Amino acid sequence: MKETGIYHYEKEEAEKQKDNGRNFPLCSDGAFRSLRCGEWRWAKRADCKDRTGGKGRGRDRNGTIGNDGDAGGYVGRGGGCIGGGCRVCGCQRTGWECEFGDWGKRSSHRDARETLSGENQALLWRHTAQVMAVYQLPDMELGVGVWGKDTLDAGEMAENCFAVADVDQDGREELLVRWTTTTTAGSLEVVYDYNPVSGELKNEFCAYPLLTYYDNGVIKAGWSHNQVPPAEFWPCTFYQFEPEENSYVEIGSLRAWDDIGEEWDFPTERDVDGDGTVYEMVKAGEEYSDYDSDYEGFQFNQADVDEWLGGFMEGAQEIPLVYYPMKHESFADFTPAYLRMLAAEAGKERTDTASDLGLFILNEEYFLDVAQTLLSEKYGVVMEQPDPAFEEWTVGSKDGKELFSFEALNAGHIGYKGERFEDVTIFGIYPGMRVDSAWEKLQAYGFYASSYAEVENCLITGEGFGNISIWFSAEDNVVTDITVGPYCAFAG
Numbered sequence: 001m002k003e004t005g006i007y008h009y010e011k012e013e014a015e016k017q018k019d020n021g022r023n024f025p026l027c028s029d030g031a032f033r034s035l036r037c038g039e040w041r042w043a044k045r046a047d048c049k050d051r052t053g054g055k056g057r058g059r060d061r062n063g064t065i066g067n068d069g070d071a072g073g074y075v076g077r078g079g080g081c082i083g084g085g086c087r088v089c090g091c092q093r094t095g096w097e098c099e100f101g102d103w104g105k106r107s108s109h110r111d112a113r114e115t116l117s118g119e120n121q122a123l124l125w126r127h128t129a130q131v132m133a134v135y136q137l138p139d140m141e142l143g144v145g146v147w148g149k150d151t152l153d154a155g156e157m158a159e160n161c162f163a164v165a166d167v168d169q170d171g172r173e174e175l176l177v178r179w180t181t182t183t184t185a186g187s188l189e190v191v192y193d194y195n196p197v198s199g200e201l202k203n204e205f206c207a208y209p210l211l212t213y214y215d216n217g218v219i220k221a222g223w224s225h226n227q228v229p230p231a232e233f234w235p236c237t238f239y240q241f242e243p244e245e246n247s248y249v250e251i252g253s254l255r256a257w258d259d260i261g262e263e264w265d266f267p268t269e270r271d272v273d274g275d276g277t278v279y280e281m282v283k284a285g286e287e288y289s290d291y292d293s294d295y296e297g298f299q300f301n302q303a304d305v306d307e308w309l310g311g312f313m314e315g316a317q318e319i320p321l322v323y324y325p326m327k328h329e330s331f332a333d334f335t336p337a338y339l340r341m342l343a344a345e346a347g348k349e350r351t352d353t354a355s356d357l358g359l360f361i362l363n364e365e366y367f368l369d370v371a372q373t374l375l376s377e378k379y380g381v382v383m384e385q386p387d388p389a390f391e392e393w394t395v396g397s398k399d400g401k402e403l404f405s406f407e408a409l410n411a412g413h414i415g416y417k418g419e420r421f422e423d424v425t426i427f428g429i430y431p432g433m434r435v436d437s438a439w440e441k442l443q444a445y446g447f448y449a450s451s452y453a454e455v456e457n458c459l460i461t462g463e464g465f466g467n468i469s470i471w472f473s474a475e476d477n478v479v480t481d482i483t484v485g486p487y488c489a490f491a492g
Contacts, residue, residue, distance in 0.1 A: 143186030
């Protein structure tokens with residue numbers, strides 16, 4: 001069974017694909033595996049406990065492996081051969097019960113967000129949100145506005161869109177970004193492959209946004225303009241994905257010439273089938289014919305075109321895609337989901353995560369209140385507002401020493417200064433830690449140096465919505481003061 005953006009192979013389909021030469025490696029107990037983030041799709045043996053979902057173990061949203069459970073032959077989220085539970089978020093509930101899940105057994109999924117793997121959440125977090133924030137892709141800047149405007153309002157931005165689907169058929173989803181709120185020359189659609197090892201995107205293909213994707217790895221790219229001679233058929237170029245190069249190579253182009261009367265001297269003698277149309281087929285590397293050559297390349301008829309297309313398109317089916325508008329609602333869940341995934345991985349070796357104030361930003365809507373409550377009830381920290389005229393400012397003290405601060409402005413900030421207090425941390429760091437160790441800790445949670453920073457130790461998880469910023473001061477290579485809060489592209 002095939003669905004937009006993700007594939008599910010049951011027994012007959014898996015056997016068929018295997019017979020067709022598709023690479024479906026087997027686990028020790030004979031389960032077919034798709035080439036998608038290490039996820040196991042169909043269990044050949046229902047008792048494959050370590051590789052399949054027959055009696056596999058699922059993961060909860062924090063990545064913790066749960067108890068054995070019957071998953072009905074389907075598996076949990078990627079990252080290893082662990083079966084069971086919801087395919088999408090990895091919890092132990094079935095896709096019918098989990099609000100995030102869909103097991104792939106329905107005829108259509110509710111939302112593309114429910115079928116994205118963890119790596120593609122990462123992809124969308126870093127790059128689709130980045131487009132909205134700064135109008136910039138990883139390898140190019142985007143034209144903004146037809147009349148040279150340097151900003152787009154929300155409605156204009158939503159005219160651009162994105163999709164996530166395995167269009168090159170290599171077994172993992174690509175990111176497709178379609179940008180049209182600019183001149184015709186600046187309009188584009190780009191296909192990015194995500195490298196889960198490097199965490200970077202690779203530009204596989206970019207062209208005018210009139211693209212059709214096929215399940216044999218071919219793209220039909222319509223031209224931005226219908227060049228002369230005149231024809232109803234829109235000219236296009238075909239490209240084939242080459243796995244070894246991880247990019248598309250040109251096959252050739254096709255354009256037509258219709259008999260529209262005396263205005264154009266149509267070459268009737270070349271119209272062998274008499275349908276009033278002749279075609280030019282230009283293979284990669286060949287030159288197009290032009291006016292000076294009397295358009296001599298237009299010498300092919302429909303049968304010739306069918307034969308040529310059949311050589312690389314026979315049996316190919318168009319891949320149905322769902323494009324989502326570039327607005328916050330389309331990917332609001334991606335950043336928090338990705339950051340929580342990183343936090344779960346970074347916290348595997350930690351025993352003090354319950355007192356990590358930074359994690360409250362990821363998991364709690366009212367993180368300032370939650371942090372203050374924890375410090376007050378567990379550690380006896382006294383909360384007070386030193387300035388009655390500034391109710392948004394709260395400080396936390398212990399034994400008369402001010403250690404924490406809370407600012408309920410600009411989405412909220414938490415401050416931590418002076419010295420380490422008990423086992424309290426912010427994303428694993430604390431005053432008194434060496435600077436290099438602090439950077440190492442923060443990088444594990446997805447932080448990197450901000451290019452817009454006005455201070456030395458300023459890190460962010462990204463520039464799109466839902467990200468986090470943290471900055472700290474240091475003396476003698478030792479952290480002294482820390483401030484953390486939701487990132488704002490305008491306020492920092």
